Structure formats: C-alpha cells, structure tokens
Amino acid sequence: MQVREILEKLKNAEISVDIALETLKDVSIADLGHTKLDLDRTARTGFGEVVFAQGKTPQQLVDIFVELKKQKINALATRVSEDSAKVLAQCFEDIKIDNLSHTAVLYSSEVPQPTGLIAIVTAGTSDMSVAIEAKAVAEFFGNKVECFFDCGVAGLHRLLSNLENIRKANVVIAIAGMEGALASVVAGLVKTPVIAVPTSVGYGANFQGLSALLSMINSCANGVSVVNIDNGYGAAYIASVINRQSK
C-alpha cells in the first residue's frame, strides 16, 4: 500500500511532513490535462485499464494509450468510433481493432490467461452488439466467455436447449431489450448470479430501453441485479469480478 510507504518514509525521517502531504496528493495519477489517469487502478483491481472512448477525441485517446503503454498497463477502449479506430491503428502498431465490438486493445504487459466461464445470453439478434462488447471486455479481463444468441422467451425451446451449457458458467449475463423478460426466466433456471443488461432494442413504448430496465429491476426471480441500458462493459466488469473470486 503506497500510503503506508509514504508514512514509513516520514517516520524514518526520510521525508518531511510537508513533503508527505504533498506526495499523498499525486499518488498514482497521470494528469493529461483533459484526463486524470488512475495508474494505480490496475494494481488495485487486478484488471487492465478500460477507456470509455465515446465523447473523447481521437487525440485524447492517443494521449491515453501512449501514457498507458509507457506505464506498461494493458488497455482496452470501448465504443471506439470509426474515425478514432483509424487514428489509433495508425499510431500503434500492435493495437487490435475490433469493428464488431467497437473496441481497441493494446497489450503492454502480460496477457491474462482465461479462467472460469461467463455465459452471455441474448434475447434477440439485435441485442448482439451489446453482447459483443461485453464479450470483448470479459475476455480482456481474462475470462472464458460463451455466447448464446437469440434465446428470447417468446420461443422457450431456444433457451431451454442451451440450458445445460449456460449452467456451467460462474455467472450469467442476460441481455434483452423490449420487455426484458429473459432475465427473470434465466434466473429461475440457474443457481449462479445473473447480471441483467437492458438494451435500447425495440421501439415505441420501449422508450429507449426504459421498459426493459424497469422489467429487470422488478424481476420476480431471485439472483438478478441490473446495470445501465446497453452497458455491456459494466456487466462484463462485475461479472469478471464475480468470476475471478469464484471457486
């Protein structure tokens, strides 16, 4: 723990009180002007760094990747626009751009070995883009991932016929738009935690995902908790934490 280190130095009279106070301020932050990179996070969390690219300029993304590379921290950017993807590809030889999941990965440190299984189940074909983002993130964090697409509750066969494999996972990510019933049905059939991701897929009274969100939050089944609409990244993160600490 870095704070302890500073305090130890202070106790040993290696540094003054004023310097201790000053040093405590700058622990683990690289200030790029527009962004304050938390360089200590990888150490704290055990995961590589993920950058939310939406709303950042290509230049800002490059700055961030340069710094993370310098610090030897593995980096993944999500929601990378086509323009940003092009710029990143030009600037970094080893970067892996994935146009389906809109992610970019740059390994500057050891690549984690996949362990433990996360199952990603989607209701419809259109929910696939959220699932693919979740898959990319979970794999970046060192999880095995298996996807089960188009298993919506309107045709239960499609879900039930995959149940045995879904049950092998330590955690299930259930992704659905429209009425979001998938989360409840899946949670009634497995023993593991279910992370539900409402999607904005649908139209009309779906209100950009509100119906699926409310549906999942009100789930009558046990073992469901919910992340933001279309938040494949967030679901993958918490699923990775659960998976990592699973027996």
Add this chain to the structure above:
Amino acid sequence: MQVREILEKLKNAEISVDIALETLKDVSIADLGHTKLDLDRTARTGFGEVVFAQGKTPQQLVDIFVELKKQKINALATRVSEDSAKVLAQCFEDIKIDNLSHTAVLYSSEVPQPTGLIAIVTAGTSDMSVAIEAKAVAEFFGNKVECFFDCGVAGLHRLLSNLENIRKANVVIAIAGMEGALASVVAGLVKTPVIAVPTSVGYGANFQGLSALLSMINSCANGVSVVNIDNGYGAAYIASVINRQSK
C-alpha cells in the same frame, strides 16, 4: 335497428320531421340526473350491463340497479365498496354480493348459459384479486372460466405443468405485476389471443404497475394485447367478445 324504425314511421307519415329529430335524441337513454343509462347497450352488445361502482355513492348505485331491474336488464357492479355492498344488499333481495371480487350481480332477465372457455393465468398470489374480478365479469357474461394462480416465470414448472389445460381455452387472460414477463412466455406457448393485464402488485420501480404495463406493451411474443393496470373487468370484456365469436 331503432333508427330505421323511426325513419320508417316518418316515411309512413306516422310522425313529423320535427318529431323524428326529437325522438332520435332520446333513443335508449334513461337519464338519472347523475347518470345516463344506455338501455340499448344490452341489445347492441348481447351482454348484461356492467356498472363501475368506484366513485359512485351507494344512492347512485341503487338508482342504477332500480332502473336496470325495471328495464329487465341483468346488472353487475364492479369495485363495490363494503358500504355500498351493504346498502345494495338491503335494497335488493335477489342481489348476489361477492366480497372477494367486490362485485354485485342482479339478474332481472335470463341467466346466460356458460359456453366456451376463458383461461385466467396469474403470476403471483397477490395478483389474485384482479383475476377474481375478471372471473366474476366473464362468468356474468356467460363464459366458462378456469383460473391458474401463481404461475410466474421465476418457476417455469408451475406454468408448464398447466399448459395442456390452458391451451383448451379460446382466449387467455394473463395477469402479472412486477416485471410482467408472464404475458410473453404464455403467448409463446399458446395459439389463441392473450389479453395481458398488468397489475400494480410490486413496489419501488414498479411505479404502481408501470413496469408491468410497459413490459406487456413491448412483448416480444406474438398475439398479446394489453388493457389498463388492474383492469380485470376490461380484460374479461374483450375476452368474452372473442370467446363468443369463436368457433
């Protein structure tokens, strides 16, 4: 058709143009001051008259039942308060008060013979009160009704084990609060129309039934249409119409 009758009389010079115009105004309405009873409705629709008791005083209800009895029209009141129930029981010897469904029935004409089956499926124990109202109304309209309580999707067994019987109905009423997923799952399993009733059962982000309503309106399954939150009566009405005209 009464309008034709009036026109025939006019053509036959039995009445004047002015009288024809005047008569057209008063066709089939009994004006009780507070309420205009549509006496022609039973003839038009083939169903007895249903009175929404909520928001009406006991005296207004008595007035309405007196008039309907005089006109020999079968009458059912829904959402009858305890107070109103007592007053009605005192005023009408033959009235049947049902405290579970909060209904009161007074037959002044022939009792319809039950034909055709309506299935009522509920998600949880707490949705039962809406189901019982729907059952009372559907039976008053001359339908056979079978109820399947507590078949929520969190334990699919409970629904699947009743499926064979549910499929015997001409129309299914699916009643659920919380995330309302029942409607989608049922509709994926039957060939008949599903009338979905969201209920206000639940708490928090259920927002008094909004989550179940949005869920049902956004159903990914075919053959679902929706009535108002807690509207057991409305579901029973349209189900009765469908049942009556079914082969």
Add this chain to the structure above:
Amino acid sequence: MQVREILEKLKNAEISVDIALETLKDVSIADLGHTKLDLDRTARTGFGEVVFAQGKTPQQLVDIFVELKKQKINALATRVSEDSAKVLAQCFEDIKIDNLSHTAVLYSSEVPQPTGLIAIVTAGTSDMSVAIEAKAVAEFFGNKVECFFDCGVAGLHRLLSNLENIRKANVVIAIAGMEGALASVVAGLVKTPVIAVPTSVGYGANFQGLSALLSMINSCANGVSVVNIDNGYGAAYIASVINRQSK
C-alpha cells in the same frame, strides 16, 4: 407433438436416455449463429414466419430467407430498409417487395386463401404507414382486409358514414396518434373486439406516441385492448388469430 414422438422412441428402446435428452434440445431450431429460427412455429401457429428486419443486416436477412425457403416456410419481413430491399430483390427472384409497407414476402409453400374480414380504421392521413404495414401482415396471414383511412373523431361524419362496413369485420384495428380518441369512439359503435394501435404521429406533448398510448389504455369504452406504439405488425397478428377462430 414432437416431444411425444421422442418419448415414444425412447420407450420403444429406439433411442437412449442421453440421446432423448440431447434431441429434445434441438427440436425445431435452425441456428444461423446470429439468429435461432423457430422452424416449428409455422406448424404450431398455422401462420407463415414473420421477420422483424429493423436492426438486422441485409446479410442476416438473406440468411434467414434462404433457410426459410429451404424449409418451405412462407416468409414476410417487416420494416425492411431500402438497402435491405435491394439486396433481397437481387437474391430471390420470386420475392415481393412492397415499398409502401416496407415489407418483403417470399412464398415457398401454399399461399393461404383469404377468409374472414379485418377492418383497419385510421384517424389521420399520417397514420397510414402503420395501417399499411398491418394490412400487409394480415393479408400474408390469410385474412381479407378493408381499410378506412382518415376517420378521426374531430369530424364524426367520416367515421359514421363507414360504420356499416366496419361492422362487417370480425375484428377492428383502430390506429390513431395525437389523442388517440378513435379507439374509444369505434369501440362504442361495434360489437367485435377492437385492437388499438397508438401511433407516434403528432408533436409536442404527444411524446412520440405516449399520449395516444395512455389514451387507449385508459379507454372508457368496452372491448379495447392495445399494442405497442406504431406496432402495425402486432395488431395484425392478434387480429388474425381472432379472425381465424371466429365463426
């Protein structure tokens, strides 16, 4: 019933328990990777297969049509974009593209003979696109369809003058945006079920169809149930089911 078949085979020792379990999983599903086609649905429901094209790539649509053609299942796609329409037209000689209703139909099996009447009534000229989708779907499912456009309640004459014909239908689809009053007025005038479709037509406090949706869900008239905003397809589906089972 296919499940029974498998069980019979098991009983007759034609297959093992493990094979029975395995086989039960794959009943009636064609897995295209992105989409799990429920090949049994047409057998179960008696209707051709409908594909919701919005949010699917042209390639995914082609995959689906190829598979359905192979399985000799009639197919209709709704909400087909101009791009997808072009690709489909190039890939399938016999496909019928309808640019007004944004649908594509490919018959690979017998074309159903139209029977029974569905009436589609719209409030304004701008609601027509939803009505045309509903008409295309209902005709694909083998219903006779008659449309009554621009019959909004602000000029009752327009509705009343068509009433006799509307009453000939087994079910009425009422389509309206803005305040959605059409559904209540129509339902007060017919004996058949009314399927109400709120549309996003309007502006301001219409909130993309919310006002019409709430209006229809709260209808004071009997016999109304509601589908999603702009959901011409969904209304046509349930109307087709009701029509098919009508005397």
Add this chain to the structure above:
Amino acid sequence: MQVREILEKLKNAEISVDIALETLKDVSIADLGHTKLDLDRTARTGFGEVVFAQGKTPQQLVDIFVELKKQKINALATRVSEDSAKVLAQCFEDIKIDNLSHTAVLYSSEVPQPTGLIAIVTAGTSDMSVAIEAKAVAEFFGNKVECFFDCGVAGLHRLLSNLENIRKANVVIAIAGMEGALASVVAGLVKTPVIAVPTSVGYGANFQGLSALLSMINSCANGVSVVNIDNGYGAAYIASVINRQSK
C-alpha cells in the same frame, strides 16, 4: 386607473416625489400577514374575489372573508374543507355553504345578473364533482350555466342527443377523466371555444389525470384549450371571461 391618479396628484404638487413612490407600493393590497389581498382585482377584472381554501387554515379564511366584507367585495371560497365550512358558517350569518361543490359564498356587494350561457359537459358520473365546482364559480361570476352529465364517447347517443342545447352556449367546458376523448369529439361538433378539464377520475395508467391531460393537449380537433387536472375553477374563470365579452 389608480396609478394615473397618483401621478396627477404629484403633477399638481399635491404630493411629493417620495410620497408618490411610497404610495405606489401600497396600492390595492391588504396585507393580512399570511395573505396579501389584491383589493383592486375586482375593479380590474369585474369579477368578485375567489379564494383557494385548500392549504389555508380556517382562521386564515375567516381573516380573508372579514377583510373582503369590509371592502364590500363579493367573495367565493373553493375547496372548502368540512372543518373550514363549519367555522365560516359560525362567523358569517349570510354566508352560503354548498357541500356538494365545496364552496362558500359571501355577497357584500351587488349580486351579478346571470347573462350568456356556459355549457358544462362531463364524460362520466365521477367527473361530476369537478363540474359542480365549475358551475358554482361560473354562477358566482354572473353566468347562466347548464350541465350535461355522463355524456362520454363510449355511448355517442348520450352526447348527440344533447347537442342542440350545448350549441346554444357561448363557450363549452368539457370535463373528462380516463382517456379524455370527450373534448375532441365535442370540439368537432360545436362552433364555440371548448375549455377542456382533465380529471383524475380513473385508475392505473391514468396516473392521476395525466392520460386525460395529454389527450386533451394533443386534441386533433380545433378550438380546444386546456386547464389543470380537476381545475373546475380555472375553466369557469376563463369561460366567464369569454362569455362576458361575447356578443
């Protein structure tokens, strides 16, 4: 105009600039501590003073009536609670308490002669309480008022048979809960302005009157404008202004 008077006095050197400034402040206000009575309003508007009793204590109401009586201004209180009604009746001999409309009237000046007609049309029996408030207010302001209760659009006969009389009015107040379609239908049938009052009558997705409010605001008919939910007073006020200035 009082401001002009003060300026005239100033010009004529009857008062100083400082006094003019000071006097301008206190024009027409009686400050009761809790309430600042605008004593000039009756002069300005030509109507008696109306007090919104809800949220005021009986004592505050008495203070207000005492002051208005002193100033010889006719006064009407709306939404008077039972408790307040009792206290007012004890304090003022000539006050007229109306328990149906929850109003109290105290004439301290000339009673206005009723002229011009306002028609009040309601959709259902339960909307009557709002209508009765509107009637009491409109009569206090010196209008002739005729009420047409229970004319909802689910049974058009009830409305059409009263149409001739409704058309005699200079302005129509249309009061409806649930889906609020009455306003649109009425406005399509009359030439005069329609003031629409949504009511909180209904349940479920009515959301305490929101559905009726949105419905009326989005009316497809010409000549409709809307006041707050359950605001019988507000509708009566603007209707009175229109009626007064009508030929």
Add this chain to the structure above:
Amino acid sequence: MQVREILEKLKNAEISVDIALETLKDVSIADLGHTKLDLDRTARTGFGEVVFAQGKTPQQLVDIFVELKKQKINALATRVSEDSAKVLAQCFEDIKIDNLSHTAVLYSSEVPQPTGLIAIVTAGTSDMSVAIEAKAVAEFFGNKVECFFDCGVAGLHRLLSNLENIRKANVVIAIAGMEGALASVVAGLVKTPVIAVPTSVGYGANFQGLSALLSMINSCANGVSVVNIDNGYGAAYIASVINRQSK
C-alpha cells in the same frame, strides 16, 4: 342543415328510406383515398380550411388543394416543408408561400376582412417561429394581429412598456419556452382570455417543452388555458373563435 334536407325529401317521398340512409353517409366528405376532406367544415365553422402538411407528401397536398379549389374553399397549409412548398408553387399560380411561417395560402373564395384584435406576445427571440405560424393562421381566419416579441419576464420592462397595446386585444396568445412564466405574468395584467403556447425552446430539463407546458397548466393566474407545445396553429384557431364572437 343538410340532414334536415334529406329528411324533408324522405318525408315528401322524394327519396326512399334506403336512399336516405345511404345519403346520410356521404354528406360533406370528399374522399381522396389518403384523406377524407370535410367539405362542410367551412360552412359549419365559418373559417377557411387548414391543412396540417407535416407527414403528408407533396402529392397528397396537391390533391387536397385541387379539391378545395374545386369546392371554392379558401385553404391554408401549415408546417409546409421546403420541398412541398416548391411543388405547390409550381402547381398553383395564385398560391402564397410564406417561408418564415412555413405556410401556403390559396384563396378560392372571398378573402375575409380583418376585424377585432389578437395580441401575440413571446418570451424570447427563439419563440418567434411559433408566433409567426400563429399570426399567419389568425390572419387567414380574418383577424387583426399585433405581435410583441421578446417580452420575457426576466426583464419586466419589456413587457410592461407594451402593456397598453396588449390590453387593446380581445384575446392574448402568450408564447414561451423554458420556464413559461410569461403566461402567468401576462394573465395577471390583462382582462381578456390568455391562450398559452408552451414552446420547445430551451434545453436540458426543458425536456422539449415539458417544463413550459407544466408551468402554464399550473399557472397561478386566472384566465389562462393551454394548447400543445409549439402549437401556434391551435392557439390561433381558438383565439380566432373567441375574437369573432367578441363584442
């Protein structure tokens, strides 16, 4: 009254009952397929016909103008797109296109003489487009109109300095976005009815005009009623009705 005419003919045996019934259906409607023109409306209301162009194709607009011209009915289209404007200008020599108010006017009958004054007051510069639509409509209906732009309550001087002229009108249209306070302040200062138009001007928690709508519906001032967000047309219509019947 046309219905009376038909009845008279029937009485005089000039037509049969069946023909009378049939004729009653087609009274005053020109059915263009996409649109049912209510040709009787001008006779009934005394105003020219207004067409809501948004959501209609140029061809549909041309059809409508051709029919109205044939029927010698003055016509105004609102929310005319640039494309539609061009097509209309090519098809009708005498049509007046106004690019500011997005309207098109074609007089085929007498031009009404402007009488009575309507005042239009706006809060900000950005509300001007709604005001200009209202002005075009009100002038088409034969009213004198005076506009008072940019009189928002943040600088009361701007409103107060125009008050004397505003008070000369028979009715005031108050147009404001953001917090919509203008309606309350204006209504507190005039004796005439105030028609409030919330606009979608603003951003953030304005929610496309919702804040202004709620503000105006909840106005603490007397004599305010409200039309839809950005509905300059609707405000002009009801203001015209009030103005026409004013002394």
Add this chain to the structure above:
Amino acid sequence: MQVREILEKLKNAEISVDIALETLKDVSIADLGHTKLDLDRTARTGFGEVVFAQGKTPQQLVDIFVELKKQKINALATRVSEDSAKVLAQCFEDIKIDNLSHTAVLYSSEVPQPTGLIAIVTAGTSDMSVAIEAKAVAEFFGNKVECFFDCGVAGLHRLLSNLENIRKANVVIAIAGMEGALASVVAGLVKTPVIAVPTSVGYGANFQGLSALLSMINSCANGVSVVNIDNGYGAAYIASVINRQSK
C-alpha cells in the same frame, strides 16, 4: 436431476409414456390454491425458502409455513405485517419473529453455518430498515454479515474510517436513498462486487427512490449492479449467491 429419474423409469418400462408426461407436470409443486410452492427450489438453489408476505393474508402465510414445515424446508417470511406476525407466533411455537426487520423464521431442517462475509453499508440512519431486512435474509442463507450504518458521502470520514473492515467482505451491499452516491464511492474503493440498493428515503424530487435508482444505474464506478428500490431481500439473495461461490 428429477427429470432424468422419470426418464430412466420410463426407459426401464417402470412407467408408461402417459404417466411420464403426467408426472413431469407435478414435479416439485405443492398447490395451496392461492399459492404454488416450488418445493424443489431449496434442492436446486441450496437456500431455504423465502416468502414475500406483503399482499398475503395471515391465513395464506400460515398455509405456506405449514406446508414448508411438513416438507422440512427452512422458511423465512419478509415484510411481515404486525397482524401476520401475531398470527404466525400463535400458530408456530418455534418461529422467530423479528419486529425490526419485519421477518419471521422457522427452521424445520438444519440451520446453515455462517461462512464468508457480506458487508452492508448504508448512507443514512433512515436507510437502516432496508439494511436490517437484507441482514436477516443473508443470515438466514448462511452468511456472516457486518453492518456499517450512516456512512453517507457528505462526510467521507465516516466511510473511509470503516474501509479496512468493508474490504474484508466478499461482496458489499451499498444502501442509499436521496442521491444514492454511496454506491459509486464505495465501488471506487473496493475490489469486490457492489450490489446497490436504492431506497425511497428522501422527499420531493426523490420521487420515492427514483433519483437514487437512476443514480446507481448510471454509476461512473466499476463493479456496481442494482436491485429494486428498498429491495433489501433481493440484494441479500444475489450477495449470498456470490458469497457462497467465492473462494
């Protein structure tokens, strides 16, 4: 797995196909009329049975506890009203009523040994009731639980001073009303999953917990997922699943 057992018997000709089909229906359900108890759930999930008492009558609760006792299944009821608590205490000698958490526990089988730690952190004193429900449920499921009350972010000291102990848990439940910021701050400080529970604590624009719900769903911190407003039970359930499968 029970289904396999039935299939095995069928294969071994111990039962017929019809009996197999019939038996599959009734697996694990005790039908009490009002409630279908899923007797297999404890076996499937490894947890005792939890009954949501709100909306159930005392008699229904007694029926459920009698059945569960008969089946030797440990039972916990949440949201037990005072009335129900009294009745349960009279009917079951060994039941433990806890008035603070509104729970009732009846052990009919082995009591699970607490293992693994769940930390429950609340923002304010008023969130305590939700926390206590969560604690009762988690302990019933066999978890060690430690509570940290009143650690809201307005005074960071209160949270930071408990951080070391909070970090010892396998999963953290963060409970907060008002602006619900606690979840984000906690998640930024721990490595374990954070289950966020919005509460209805607050007033005004809190809208019964909506503000906290939206806040938590939109958390900028990693590792947060959310359950329903005031849903202490649901948080405890998923936390228990995570804790059980943690190393």
Add this chain to the structure above:
Amino acid sequence: MQVREILEKLKNAEISVDIALETLKDVSIADLGHTKLDLDRTARTGFGEVVFAQGKTPQQLVDIFVELKKQKINALATRVSEDSAKVLAQCFEDIKIDNLSHTAVLYSSEVPQPTGLIAIVTAGTSDMSVAIEAKAVAEFFGNKVECFFDCGVAGLHRLLSNLENIRKANVVIAIAGMEGALASVVAGLVKTPVIAVPTSVGYGANFQGLSALLSMINSCANGVSVVNIDNGYGAAYIASVINRQSK
C-alpha cells in the same frame, strides 16, 4: 487541521505508523450505532449541527441531542413530528420547540449574533410552511431574516411594492409551488443570488412539485439556482454560506 496534528506526532515519534493509521479512522465521529455524528462539522463549517428528524425515532433524536450537548455543539432538528417534539421537550429543559416550523433548537454553546440579511419571498399563503422552516434554520445559523409572504406573480403589485426591502438582502430565497414563476421574476429584479425552492403546493399536473422544479431549473433569468422540492432547510443553508461570506 487534525490530520496534520496526527502526522506531526508521527514525525516526532510520539506515535507509531499503525497508531497513526488507526487514529486517522476515528477522527471526529461519534458512533451512536444508528447514527455516526460528524463532530468536526461545526468546526469545519462554522455552523451548528442540524438533524433531519423525519424517519428517525424519538429515541434516536434524544441520543443525538444528548451527544451534541455533551460535545457543546448547538443543535437544530428539522421536520420534528409532534410525538418527537413531546419527547424532546421532556428530556431537555432548555430546548425550544417551534410547532410552526417543526423545529427544535438546543443551544449548548454560544448563540451566534445575527448579521447580514436574507430575504425570503413566497408566492402564496400555502408556501408559508416551507418559508418558516427556512427562516428557523437561517436564524439558527446566525443570519438576519426578513419574510415577504404571498407575493406571487399573478398580482405583480404585491412583489413590486416590497422590492426595495428585498433588494437590501445579500441573498434571496424565492419559494413557490404551482408554476414557480416567482423565481424568474424576482431574479430579473435583484442583483444578488436567488436560491429557488419549488414547493409541492398545487394539485393535478403539479405532480407534487415537479412543475415548479422544472420551471425554476429552466428559469430564463440570470442568477437562479435551485434546491429540492420543499427543501427550506437546504435553501437556508446555502443562503447562510453566501451571506456569511458577503461583504
């Protein structure tokens, strides 16, 4: 600064690193079990401690007052229920209960001398309760306070005639329900900051204060910022901070 003190001691070897770490945890917190009192807050902020009594039991309030008295910290409780008020009065001789503002004050340290002026302006009589809470809080914090009740914009005279006095304040608290226009009008007339408090006063589309909140957040006037609905306390707090640091 206490943290510095601990660090100084560490440097001077008066305490060990472990003790330093431990001590940093407990700085300034009195843990009452249900509540963690931030005893350092008064030192940090310069204000006495305020306790939000709603949702706390009388016993919890007594615990808190006992501790604060012991620490010689002046204490104010807001939203004190009648029951709690009685218990507090019994336990503390010197406590001042104010039934109008629902507050209780116990001075255990010096009473602050009022300096600087805060003006509180309300729109209507019914907003007074929020104003009185704000007044009690502001006075407890050592501000001079002047109230201007019932100055709503529907009668501008009432506001304008008090303007000169309102302008003497360093900060204005504007309190209004319904359409909340007061904040905009006041802010257009003063040079100081305006803290706007929406109230839940009103009905219907007021939605418990939402209309006033949105109105104030969207204010077209400069210098307005907003606190929660009915949050008299919060407005008083920030106004006190502004007042204290004003010249």
Add this chain to the structure above:
Amino acid sequence: MQVREILEKLKNAEISVDIALETLKDVSIADLGHTKLDLDRTARTGFGEVVFAQGKTPQQLVDIFVELKKQKINALATRVSEDSAKVLAQCFEDIKIDNLSHTAVLYSSEVPQPTGLIAIVTAGTSDMSVAIEAKAVAEFFGNKVECFFDCGVAGLHRLLSNLENIRKANVVIAIAGMEGALASVVAGLVKTPVIAVPTSVGYGANFQGLSALLSMINSCANGVSVVNIDNGYGAAYIASVINRQSK
C-alpha cells in the same frame, strides 16, 4: 434610478403626465424587431451582456452585437454555431471567437480586472465542454477561474489531491453527468457554496442528464444548489454574483 428621474421631471413640470407614462415604457430597451435588448441591464447588474446564440440566426446576432457596440456594452455570445462564428468574425474586427467554448466576445468598454477565485471541478473528460463554457463566461464577468478536470468520485484520489486548491475559491462549480455524485462529495469537503451543473454526458438511463439532475437536487450534502442540465453559463453567472459580493 431612471424612474426617479422621470418622476422628478414630471414634478418640475418639465414633462406632462402623458409623456411621463409614455417615457416609462421605453426606458432602457433597444427594440431590434426580433429582440428587445435590455440596455439597462449592465448598469443594473454590473456585468457585460451575454447573448444566448442558439436558435438565433447569424444576422440576428450581428444586429445584437452592432447595437451593443453602439451602446458601448461589453458582449459575450454563448453556444455560437460554426456558421455564426464565421459571420461574426467577418463583421467585427476585434471580436474574439473561441471554438472550444463556442463563445464570441466583443469588448466595447473597459475589460474587468479578474478578482476572487471560482473553482470549476468536473467528473469526467466528457464534461469538459460545459466547464469551458462556464470558464469563458466567468472570465468575461471578471472572475479568476481555475479548472480541475476529471475528478470523478470513482477514483477519490483525483479529487482529494486537488482539494487544497479547490478550497481557495469563494465558490465551487461542480460539473458531472452520469450519476452526478461529484456535487455531494465536493460539498462535503468545502465551506463555500457549491453550484452543481448536471450534464447530459452518459447514456441509457441517464435520460439526457435527468439522472444527474435528480441526483444533485437530492444531494445529501449541505450547501449545494443546482442549475439546468449543461448550463455552464447559468452556473458561471450565479457563481460570479456570489464571488463579487464575497469578502
């Protein structure tokens, strides 16, 4: 005070009552047709004039700048589109266009000397654009401004390490999207007023800034008040007022 001047002239018989009345109308307004410029505002408020450019045409902006230059009033336009920026740059030699903050400044009078410090703290990189607008406005008004970007609560270090500098300011502007927790955490750490600006940064259940707005309005911390979503200008205005009057 100008009004006093006019009254003095009247008293001295230099002008007539009618002229006095007339003159009072035109005090301090330059009417450009589309816009009424409040020329007195700078005198009243002590700040230069700020123009909200969004929704105004380039020509209207030029008109406004010409007039303000003529009146020797410093002017700042916010939300200037690229097109408008180009036109303004062509028309005014000395104008300063800032493409980052989308502002344009034209000094026609003395440039204010920066005094007092405003701290602007943002949660994420994407909130920077709102912060930059606030900075531009605050500097135009003569404040010293220091920005602290990307200090979101998910990594408390980033905020805490800047705390000492943030505390030097007289007022803090806290800008955050998503869950908006920053405002509460900052307010718990400083003694000065915190003006919170919710931003529309985020997605899904953020609902264009609603989540952050509700979060900030419900802040559990003292000393927070809130302006509109993305309203950097508004926050800067009130912060400038507070800063100016701070000791």
